[in-house]
Amino acid sequence: MQPRPHPTLAVAFWSPKFILDVHLGLLKARSHSMEEHIGQLWHRLITRAAATGYPQAAVELTQISKAVGVLFRALGGDGGLRVEATTATAHGARRHWLQRLAGTHQQIELCWRDAEALRLPARIDCFPKKALNRDLYLWLAALAAGEIDPTQPWFQLNQALTKKTLQRFPGLQPRYQRLVKAQLALRPNLARLSPDEAAVERAIQLALRQPGSVTKWPLAKRPHQPVYLWLHPSPPVSASLVVVATPDESPTQESGKKAVDDKRRRRGERTEMPDGKKGLLAFRLESLFTMAEYTKVDRCTDDEENIEAAKQALDDMEMVSVARDNKPAASSLRFDLDLPAPAYDDTPLGEGILLPEWNYKQQQLRPDYCCLQPMLATTAQPAELPSHLKRTAHRLRRQFEALIPKRVWHKGQQNGSEIDLDAYLLHIAECRQGRMSAERGLYREFRGSSRDLACLLLADLSLSTDAWVNNNARVIDVIRDSLFLFAESLYATGDRFAMYGFSSRHRNHVRFHTIKTFEQSYDATVRGRIQAIKPGFYTRMGAAIRHASTLLNQQKLSQALLLLLTDGKPNDLDQYEGRYGVEDTRMALHEARKLGLQPFCVTIDEKARDYLPHIFGSHNYVVIRNPSELPRELPLLYARLTHS
Template identity: 45%
Template sequence: MEDTVGGWWDVLIRKAAYRGHPRAAVQLADIDKLAPVFFRAMGGAAGLGLRSTVGTEHAGRRSLLERIAGTNTTLELTWSDARSLYLPEKIDLFPDKERNKQLYFWLLALSAEYAALLADTEFAQADWLERNRIATVRCLRAMPGLGQIYALLVREYIPLRGALWDLSAQEQQIEKHIRQTLQNPENPAAAEMTDVVETAAQAGSCSKTRSKTRKKTVGITPVHLWMHPTPPAHAGQAASDESSGRDGENDQHQSEDTRKRRRYRAQKAAPDERQNGPLIVFRAESIFTWDNYLKINRSDEDDGDNDTRPADDMDTLSVARDTKKRASRLRFDLDLPGAEADGTPIGPGILVPEWDFRQQVLLPDYCVIKPMLPHDARPCEIPQHLIRATHRLRRQFQALMPQRSRRFGQVDGQDLDLDRVVRFFTDVKAGQAESNGGLYVDRPRSERSLACLLLADVSLSTEAWVGRGEQASSVINVIRDSLMLFAEALQASGDSFGLYGFSSLRRKEVRFLLLKDFSEPYDATTRGRIAALRPGFYTRIGAAIRHSTRILKEQPAHKRLLLLVTDGKPNDLDHYEGRYGVEDTRQAVIEARQAGLVPFCVTIDREAGDYLPHLFGSHNYVVVHDATRLPHVLTRLYAALSQNG
């Protein structure tokens, strides 16, 4: 009974203490499609992904009810790093839903300007308040249309910061300066500027600090309309990079769950070197909680019972580098495919460059392409379940074959034009013939001059299953069927084509599977190679596209198509994940276009709309939401792309 009443009381007190307006709340998911487009239009880096952040502690004053309920201890603020832009998961600050939505778009615009200004050393070294003031001024100057929205937001936001009389003299001085800066960012207050700004920067650091002149805690609430005063440390990111960052391969499959997209504050911690034997004597009060450092293994996406809900309530995650590598090596070996994924090498490694967006330089001979044949490939015929679709596609694509036309009145040709010959001899008898030219019919072949290279992603993630019930199938099976039907269709059309697959294991082992070279015929051998495809390793798309570009450039065709079929974002065991992999892939696509190719992407990743427009352009990709329809989409897409060949 006590637990029941306590639960009722907790719900009641939390509801009474809550300052937000749930009925007017706007979720980040509500603007998930429009936000990336708006951010890029405002000048933001196109390679940044969009994620929700978590609350960080602040030193602002709380009401009596909030202190009793233990709420309003954290705030979700906006910030960005080299990989992503982090926004509040929900905004319900204002009672008007439209105003909450406008706040989202204001933060997107401010983030774009703020990130651009960070390249300026003087701006980067300025204090928190001055950086936000300058960014606000620059944002309003660059986008005057936002001025009215900003004015409305400030007018309704300032009363929400509370009354000044409840603050100490020092806090009142800081708060007045913040409000003056919000209302008129062009003309900041001049009185005692240095001391006020220094103290305001300390107060805005989202932690309880003490000033040098007074021992009283400074309690100033950070500004919701500004960027985070002290963005979460990059310790977590560094640790992730050091530990090979292998979580990216399956991240796209978890993105539908919003909390998987969160970014936590991180702090470095010393590893716990204590040895835990089978029998442990301990006192109950010494048991660790989630708020203490706890030595655990890296997260395993295969552990379905791994409950991470307690972490969602945490502000800081401690990250330590463990010098003991045995467990990580064991896990690494278990993650890799078996021997059946190893192909048969067919030549020495081929060096290709890679784009480092951080240095803005193309690293020469950085990756090694290893051409291979699929393991244990045996010639075979068309699978029974594809025969009906194959006959249908052959009939459709035979209509695309170059047709012969007849040209009459030619000086030379394959046949005589009998009508012109009779007319000529009649004119000769009448004495009117002037010439005997133009008596032949020619049937020249109307060539389309088109070559197509299809590059299939056969990474580890293609082991995943799609569909339900009897329609369920693994992604790799769908890709095999797609390649088989695609090859049958192109064989019927008479166009030149090549089929390749790829996966990677760091930069020195990008496996490039030869299924059908341009110089080879399409036959049972090709079908056997396609049937022998197995899920490989990881997805270093940039290197695979660059090698495919080299192959396709050598084909004597007027139009050359490069089709990429994939199921996720670029990633690998090393640093090739996040924005690094995205920017390298984008650069590889740009190089392909400069070489005269037409690159196009077909993906089954539902979240591809967040990054594919940056990689291939807004009209050069298609997302297939039902993976089982991939063969149908692929063949129809080729028919459309080849019309102007």
């Protein structure tokens, strides 16, 4: 038997007023949805009508960045500069009425170069042919490889660079002529410009056809149309930001968050935190609210769920301002990289070692600039090889035993167990001819030979190694297993080796952890130190490499291998960031090579190819794509490096 509805409820739900309210609500929702749909269609239509590019012929910087980097450095460009996407900047030139209606073509990406990177457009689609857009990338790289005089006016500088580039590399002449022809086809019609704008446009076109012919630049009220073949007239210069640094997330760290890797370079500035009273300026303009000045969003704690919407908002910003919110919180989580208390820290060995550091801007070494502190794990207890590594270690030991030199006959010895018949017959023949060599050995000895080499493994123990790999192991655990198997393999060959780890916090505290010295034997004590390693702070590579080079050079053997195991690029809290840290590390490796050492880098950083060729050289590093394979690959790599 079905229950009967309550009569009061039935009247309330089916009253004429309720039905009218429902219909009005549906009409409003449908009207709002229709307005939004028509607005989107109108936006797409007017934007497409105002577009001037050729999407079908577009070339992305990611597709050609390697070729651009090779060409830039081959033509004399600074090898320490990265190749990055540039920042879109406002040009202020006259726009077509459709472009003004659509609100587009206000900004443009032009090429420029600074002390950190060569900055190129993220996408070029200005020409109708894909080959021309690709040629434009290569031409801009060749142009930026020349010597830039910042005191020259913009139009004279670009003419001088163009003229010198074509003189040095005549093979670029046909490509340049094709680009000039395509560029002139896009320039505005002189007849439709005002007299002053026409004079400027005429000078630009003449300078493109005949670089160096324009010596006096006409003046105009409005800026000219951008010139794609030239460098930026006034590259943006951002104020330096001083922010509390946190270790970079390892590229191997995986999480449930969706990430969008945007290669574009953004303009940034440091500013004061607004008071929040002028953020939303409300005025009635067809029932629209306009956001003025800023939107206060704490990006440390509030992430945009719609990542595409956040990226679109970022693309609309010409300047990204960063401010520190000093507002006290009711509760907070303290996350500082303070040093642990002495009772819980590792044991320092000595008073510290003063080391120099290379300042690439001044092109000189700063003497006694860094303090390196040797450390020894206090809580390390003797340990056995972890059970999950025993099978792999047994297989590697058997493979490495093949590297042990076999016993062979050593002929021509002054002393030995048997007479060397070949040497004796030669000695008799010389005596009968009236000449005799007193230095000739007449004996032979059956013994083994030794491998005249030493290896020092330097492991990066920065805080970034605390990241997870494939959600089942941390980077520090992978490094720990690698050290175990490396030591097991080299112990089987009898090669001299040492192992150290390093991290840093400012230049006055570079921690250099002793795991195994050259004089120590590999035993349970060393295994306990490997088991005790833990993530530290930051990565001041230069100081650690200099001290490791000193220790390795003291062995005085014919082959000395310096292996660096890392998961990222040099960085620290102070100015040891970006190119400064890269150049100091590069200089430390140059000093190591002058001592006769052989540096080699093993990394799991997927972005290492952007900076390691400049630091180590194109053949002195290897990237392990799957970090979990590092423990097995590291000993085999050592075998290949020392095979000769």
